[in-house]
Amino acid sequence: MTRGHSWAHRALAVVLAWISRIVPAGRRSRWLEEWRSETWHAFDSGKAAAWTAVAFGWGALRDARDVRRRTRGPGFAETTRQDLRLAIRSLSARPDYTALVVAILALGIGANTAVYSLAREALFAALPYPDSERLVRVWERRPEQGRERNVASLPDFVDWRDRSTSFQTMTTYRGSSRNFATDGPPRRLLGAEVTRGFFRLFGVEPALGRGFTPEEWSEQGEPVLILSHRLWREAYAADPGIIGRGVSVDLIRHTVVGVMPPEFDYPYEAEYWFPRTDDPSTAGRGSHGFNVLAKLKPGVGIQAAGDELDAIARRLETEYPGTNRGHYTAVYPLRGEILGDTGPVLVLLLGAVGVILLIACVNVANMTLVRSAARTRSLAIRASMGASRSRLVRQQLTESLLLASVAAAASVFVAGWGHALLRGMSASHVPWAAPLRLDFRVLLVAMGLAFVTGTLVGLAPAIAASRLDVGSHLRDGSRTTGLGPTARRWQGGLVVTQIALALALLASAGLLARNLAALLDTELGFDTRNRIVGDLSLPPSRYSDAGAVWQFYASLQDRVAAVPGVTDAALAWILPMSGRQVGRNIWLEGRPPPANGDEWNTRLRAVSRGYFDVVAMRLLEGRSFEAADGPEAPAVALINETLRHRYWPDGSPLGARVAFGPDGPWITVIGVVNDVRHEGPQRPPDPELYLTLSQEAIDEVSLVVHTDDGAVVTPAALRAAVSEVDPDQPLADIRTFDEAVAAWLGERRDVASLLGTFALVALALAALGVYGVVSYAVAQRTSEFGLRMALGGRGQDVLRGAMSGGLRMVALGLALGGLAFLPASRWLRPMLDDVPATDPLALVGAFTILTLVAILAVLVPAIRATRVDPADSLRAT
């Protein structure tokens, strides 16, 4: 019936067909017919020009949109209100289901919110200083020794500062440990000696009093200090009159000129700050001990600044070859330096809680699916009364989102609790003490998670339910209704996912646990049981000469050893696990000098007589320090195995002489002791040289006390012993050696236990999921089982029939989980020391645990199937 019309009309016909898709399906064909007919006639009459085709197209579009708008039924708000009312009614009809879903989701959302808020602090939050993104830390770098972060010397710092142009401010400080006389017993406190520009760099001013004057910065005039807010509060009762008063530090009167605001305690929980001159003549170029901080000029990149400093360091290398050979610089953002290596840990935790949430979602989706199957009849009735599929899906989604919102509200409590828990664990990793803030961003995340969760949870069952063959459900009139094949496939897929995720998490936790176990098994080289340690620093004002120091140490060692319950006591400068290291280059008598100044670097220790016995180290060759090795006797030293094998691989080191310079003074090696893991079990031992405290008057040592088995030696008893020797001398930071080692493993342990907890939650949720699905399937087939039993089927066959489906899902989930874990385990690598990321035992262990739990979850409902009373089940049909 087409007559030849113009190309314009033919094009219009195509456009109309395309536009007609806007029109609701029920009215589409008539709408299209009318428009085609009208335009046909318009063109046929010759009254329509080619350009009117465009006008017709535009008109048709407006008409189609109008039709669509007017056939949409009740408005969005009205529908939502209806859906909400319906959702509340149906949820309160099943309080057990509702409570379980809310609990599972609140746990998942809450855990995620807690970890997220911690991660936000640690990964994204800025340091609490103005322009903190421009703050950097400058280190000396010695690539030939593989050392990236070395403290600088004062003259080097001054040259860096004065020759560079990239920085607005550069300043340096060194850690300090001083004895404060307070109203009670004296206290040893940690703080810093800071140089000009330190406070300016951070943009902080004292909250009370004033900063240091130029005279004070150059250490002219009377001694002064600034107190931390915490020390001012705790030791001086927050007395504003403290300003201008004298405080005895190391037995010298210092005037308090200021108190810093509470949020400032850099470096790491500093209690006080002394001014120190930055005159380079006050320290040698070879004497390293200065921490360098700087603030970049606006617009200067860290890379450019680092390159500039490195170039300066290379010039210094040629100017001062004796001290600076191989010494370069490295510049890092201060933020990362303070936080350390928490990035991978937090990413791992975020991943793990994400998996938990996913499993929780899957679980709830499954429960919802089963529930919607039970409601098939009501859905069928609604569908038969004209509710469209999208309407039914929307209703399901509303219900899910309502559940998720309630769960999100509950999750705020879970998040608060979880965050506090994490903070307690990570106090050492997130140094600035910001109080927990569940601010709106965190809340936003919880809401976002709730929305995503609700959609995930609601969508699958809603779609599955909407595909149900509504008519057949009404026709067959059976009272029990079941899931259609699509829904069952969804359900199976969800269970498989759940098991796969749980396996990956469990295997990850297993890997970390194996690593921790390996670390704990590592031979430390010394005994920590029944050992108590404490720190001492002797004020130079009272202990100005070596004789006074030795006298004090000798008396202290005898006095402490006499405390009831104490087996023996010793003193050591730089204990294992103290986090301190001092390295020096050594020269060997009769050997060519090292080609490079740093080649023969070794770690220094100094210990008192009896130290090796007190910490149960073994003497392998030669002899230990004796009373005869006094100040006047020839200088002697012991070395550890690593040093011995490095320099005397064949011959005996005994009698060899070493020195800290090419010309001596020479120190004779008298013995060899075993290696210790000085920086924790993760780190291999370094070469070590042990000097004796009776020949080296070092004024900062640790006391090590070996107590009798079962004896209780209180810190008070030890303090009393110290004050009997010197009443002004505090013994600080008294702890057991075990605690010191545990603190060293702290992060590894925390992460492993946290991930272990997550894995257990995942395991429980997955088991719940399997159990739920299998019990549902069994319940669906009750009549079938009953019939089989009635016809003489054996319980065994029924059991096998009931279990087979569940076990297939479990097997598939395990296989997928194993595949997923292998690439995911790469994320764990930064947290592993001794165990390879591909360690099979963790995967096999996780596999076994999950298999056993899953079989149990399948078995319990399957056994129920065999107990079906045939008569009952047949009657019920």
Next chain:
Amino acid sequence: MGATRITYQGACVLQALSRGLSYGFDIMELTGLPSGSVYPILRRFEEHGLVESEWEDAHEAHADRRPRRRHYRLTPTGRAELAAAGERLALHRNLFLDGGRTEEATS
């Protein structure tokens, strides 16, 4: 259906129908309204019972070698609404005439 608010364009469409026109395209031609206005107006009037429509016989159109058309006509309600609208539009006309005089007076 007294609540139906009839716009100026709506009144034009009703008026065209009352003149015996029955196809959308003819109404467009007479009133000068675009297709995007005429068809939605016709649908709305039909929903509100001012207008009724009928598809012509398919065989007839087929014999004519053209697609069948839908034709619209006024219902009694539509006729009454048109009369009411006509009165309102007459008032509008006065308004415009008054406006014209005022303009003459001030210039």
